[in-house]
Amino acid sequence: MTASIIGAGESPYTRHPSTKASTETVITDAVVRALENAGLTPEDVDGFAVSSFTLEPDHAIDLAWKLGLRLSWLMQDTNGGASAGAMLQHAVHAIEAGDASVVVLAAGDFMDKIAFEQLVARYNRATEDHLSPLPMGGPNALFAMLTARQMEKFGLTREDYGRIAVAQRRWATANPEAVYRTPLSLKDYIQAPMVAEPLCRFDCVPPVTGADAVVLVADELARGKRRAKVMAVTASYNSENQSGDGLQTGLADCSSIAWERAGITPGDVDVLAVYDDYPAMVVAQLIDMGIIPKEADISDFIRKRIYSGDLAINTSGGQLSAGQAGSAGGMHGLVEVVRQLRGDAGSRQVAAKFGVVSGYGMVLYRYGACANMAVLEAAE
Template sequence: MNQHAALVGTGTSPYTRHPGPGTTTGGVLADAVGRALDDAGLAPQDVDGLAVASFTLGPDHAVDLAWRLGLSVRWLMQDTNGGASGGGMLQHAVRAVEAGDASVVVLVAGDLMDRQAHLDLVRNYNRATAEHLAPLPLAGPNALFAMLTTRQMETTGLRREDYGGLVVAQRAWATLNPGAVYRTPMSLEDYLHAPTVAPPLGRFDCVPPVTGAEAVVVAAEERATGRRVRIRAVSTVYNADDQLGDGLRTGVADCAAGAWERAGVGPEDANVVSVYDDYPSMVVAQLADLGLAAGSDLPRFLAEEVATRRLPVNTSGGQLSAGQAGAGAGLHGLVEVARQLQGRAGERQVDARIGVVTGYGMVLYRHGSCGSVAVLEAA
């Protein structure tokens, strides 16, 4: 049917470190959906497609959530790929709208992530975690990414100060974002003297779990009632290196060239960037994989472009300051870039026409196995 899909609304269920009594995963997901539909000027009866990503929705599934939301849909998807779920759901939703399988698709991702839920997740993330890592005991992925960060430092010449410049810059963005959980200004000294978690990682290198959810509405362009965002290209890849690589090259590298080509723009055209930031080393890796900086040039690039905020990277504060709402992290960057391209980012607004969003995640055994790249344009 050759309909053009656009991103026409966004919604966030506010992030919190301490969810109140009665908070449920279904509740925060429903809240984000409602906010996104209100933003798009649409009603639940307009929705004929739903995609869901969540670690803690069970025993319910996507169809249960649709029923609880009062939705009758003809297109339904449940994505289980964490940090890459946003790109995967967006790619499928665009195809559904273009094919005429649905005209209004809501993508929603998030979790109730209190202490117990977080512990359960890191102990039983997958079979490799439960059978090989948890018995060590290995309390989550910090140790894995500490080793990866050390490898990156040895390969690129990066120092802790270089990572610190990135983290401090993201916190500066977060001070302008009322939705960020951590908004207190941070200095490089604060970063460097924070308690060690797993050398060389300190407290501010590790993403903080929060409760919350994100949602976006993808629809045929004629359904847009406000300022829409054009979806120029979306590309995803799964298990690109069979867990045999060094982890410093992510699946984003396998998506980037094709995404830029289909979008008809290049890395030099990006005005705002959101990359998945569970650890600073992964921000660095994805920026390189996008073609924004060469490996040998990373220290200069971080110092001159990222730390100075000349290149707007993770303008929400990223997950490192805004918080990681479980699977909601897969949509976090997409929501932020969409708001920037709509000119609705408040005090942190930048001048942007082209935005790029990456997804990264699902640590199968050694590092993330999934990657995605989405190139967006202000309409």
């Protein structure tokens, strides 16, 4: 592929947004930060993509106009946790086709209590017509059942999932932009109040307000700059037609293609950002991408690779500690891996040549219908 990310920015996440904040203001803030990080201005941009659940009644073109962007390529995506990978995939193709040369990808939402309640009640027609009337209280109940099924299939315990949450909180303590940075122990996790058995408070991603953005450019414009070169982006949508058990994501279909196109193996990866709305989904995606080998003892892998910190996964703290800012949840991991590959991760910096970002989202009746994966390489 012939495109690289040379800038990343995040509008600070918060559980209690200012009365002056809006979806427009937080996305704009993230875009400005990403452009400054890339050493560019709005006048340099000719491509723009945005993902948001709460931007309405505005659309991508309205936001582009308010940002002062004059464009030859424009996209709007509403696929939640899979939106960053989807926009990246389309933007790379736009650059390769000559439709744009400097593309800003942005995602964010204003997510207070009212906005969150409206989102989970009217997420899509399936939710509004068939899940909300139960009432089912949002996705926690769905993923509680999926987690219980995963526990039974692989012999996992609550402690196994707790080790994932604790490890990510440990990373979050070094991330000043994470909403939750107080150290978390396994005892804290086990004793936390139940939300929907077997899920406790620390298994459920906290909604926040915020936004993220990256700047993607043609490789010839990235020469001499610290960059994350895009090696591969693959996706799978509606892979199981909502007929499976939910324990396998679309990554099982598209990850082998990503590894082949990138020319590396799962063992070559130095840093990962896995979409983490629930710990069970971290496990599912790691299996589907081959990061957890098929023959591995999953509980042992969690202890020795994730809990120990040996595997640099969700080094921002992930959404479980940094927060889920609506559609920005899908962009949060991309921003973090770009920062790691460009050496911008501060005290949580790891030695990283190759990074992987996975996206997962858009619960239909039961499970996420969208999944994608991007492989990036540190380059200059």
